[in-house]
Amino acid sequence: MIAEININNEKFKVDLNDPIDLSLTSKVEKSFKAWYVDEIKINPIKNDDFIGSVNEGGAVNFREILINPHGNMTHTESVGHISQEKINVNRLLKTNNFLAQLITVKPQIITDKIIKNNKKEDEIISLEQIKNKILPNIQALIIRTQINYEELANKNYNHTNWPFLAESSAAYIRRKGVQHLLIDQPSIDKEFDEGKLLAHRAFWNYPNEIDLNKTITELIGIPDHIEDGRYLLNLTLANIENDAVPSRPIIYKLF
Numbered sequence: 564m565i566a567e568i569n570i571n572n573e574k575f576k577v578d579l580n581d582p583i584d585l586s587l588t589s590k591v592e593k594s595f596k597a598w599y600v601d602e603i604k605i606n607p608i609k610n611d612d613f614i615g616s617v618n619e620g621g622a623v624n625f626r627e628i629l630i631n632p633h634g635n636m637t638h639t640e641s642v643g644h645i646s647q648e649k650i651n652v653n654r655l656l657k658t659n660n661f662l663a664q665l666i667t668v669k670p671q672i673i674t675d676k677i678i679k680n681n682k683k684e685d686e687i688i689s690l691e692q693i694k695n696k697i698l699p700n701i702q703a704l705i706i707r708t709q710i711n712y713e714e715l716a717n718k719n720y721n722h723t724n725w726p727f728l729a730e731s732s733a734a735y736i737r738r739k740g741v742q743h744l745l746i747d748q749p750s751i752d753k754e755f756d757e758g759k760l761l762a763h764r765a766f767w768n769y770p771n772e773i774d775l776n777k778t779i780t781e782l783i784g785i786p787d788h789i790e791d792g793r794y795l796l797n798l799t800l801a802n803i804e805n806d807a808v809p810s811r812p813i814i815y816k817l818f
Contacts (some may be wrong), residue, residue, distance in 0.1 A: 566714060568795065571700040575817040577795050585705070585745070585812040586637040589630070592724040595782065597720035597749035600634035632807040634749075638799065639780040642767040643806035645760055649804045651804040655776055661743060662768060663796035663814060665702035665785065668692050670726035672709055685753065686726040693732055703743035704736055705814070707785045715784040720749045727753040732769045733765035737777070745780040745812060780812055793817050 564579040575589055594602040607615035608625050614624030632638035643650030670686035688706065702714050709715065727749040736744060744751065744766060751762040767773055780798070783815060794814035801808040 574791035575795070577815045577817055579815060580662065582797075582813045582815060583786065583789055583794075585785055585814060586810065587763060587784045589809075590716075592791055593717045594635060595625070595715060595718045595720070596635045598631070598634040600631045603718060604629040605634050625652070630809065632805070632809055633781075636809045637780070637784075638807045639778050639783045639800050639810035639812075640776060641768060642773055642775060644734045645767070645769060646773075650775060650806060652778060652806060653800050653802050653808055655778065655798065656798065657776075659797050659799055660699060661702040661796045661798065663705055663743075663745075663794045664698055664701045665705040665707060665789065665791050665794060665814070666693065666696055667707045667710075667791050684724065686724075688726060688728045688732055690729055690731040690735055691779075694735065695734070697739045697741065698793065701739070701741060701793075703745065703798070704741045705783070705785065705794075705796070705812075707746045707747055707791075709747050709766075710787050712784055712787045715747070722754070724754050725749060727751060727756075728762040730761040730765045733762040734768075737766050737768060737774075738783050741779065742774075742776060743778050743796070745783050745796075747783050747785055749782055751779060751781070780810055783812060789814075 566576060566577050566579055568575050589603045591602055591605055596602055600773060605626050605628050608627055617624055630636055639652055641650045641652035641655055671689050672686055673685040696801040725748045733751060753761050767777055774798050796818055797813045800810045
C-alpha cells in the first residue's frame with residue numbers, strides 16, 4: 564500500500580506494507596532487561612472456583628502480566644518520569660505519526676576534553692558527534708549506538724555502564740526542535756549518575772520552560788541493515804496512565 568503524505572509542506576511516498584518494528588519482544592525467560600528488574604511475569608489467575616489456564620483444566624486462558632516498562636520493555640516516557648507532578652505519557656500525543664531521522668553514532672570513550680568528572684571507561688554520545696547531523700524539520704530523532712541487533716533480544720544491561728547522551732547533546736537536540744527522542748539503550752543517561760539525570764533534564768528543559776509534549780523512548784532495537792536517513796515514525800503507546808508505558812515504534816522508509 565503506497566501512500567502519499569505531506570509533512571511541513573514536503574511531499575513523500577511511503578509503503579505502508581513495509582514496516583520496520585523498533586520494539587523488542589519482552590519474554591518471560593531469556594529476555595532483555597535493565598535496572599535490576601526481572602523479566603516480565605505472566606501467570607494465570609486462580610481463585611476458589613476459577614483457574615485461568617486451559618492446560619490446567621480451565622475453560623479459557625486468563626492471565627495477569629507483571630511488567631516494569633523502564634526495565635523490561637521498549638517504552639516511552641514523559642517528563643513525569645523526573646517531575647513531582649504526575650504527567651501521564653498516554654495523554655500527551657495528539658498524533659502518532661512523525662517525520663523521523665535515524666542516525667548511527669559510535670559512542671566515544673570519555674576524555675576530560677569531552678566532559679569532566681566521569682570515569683575513564685565511560686562512553687558518551689558527545690555534542691560533536693551529532694552537531695550539524697540533524698536535518699531540518701525533524702520531529703523525531705532515532706539514535707542507534709549498537710550494531711548487534713540479534714543480541715539485543717536477551718541482553719542483560721545490568722552493571723554494564725552503557726553509553727549515554729551528554730547533557731550538551733540532549734540540550735542541542737531540544738534546541739533543534741526534536742519532539743521525540745528514541746535510543747537503543749536503557750536510558751539516555753548513564754547507569755550510575757547519582758540521580759542527576761542530566762540528559763533527561765536537558766532534553767525536557769526541566770525544571771525551566773518545560774515542553775510537556777516531548778517524549779523519550781528507550782530500549783528500542785534497530786536492525787543492522789536499516790540505513791540512516793529519514794523515515795515516517797508511527798509511535799503507538801499503551802493506553803495506561805503512567806509516566807512510562809510500553810510502546811511500539813514502527814518506521815517506514817520515505818521515498
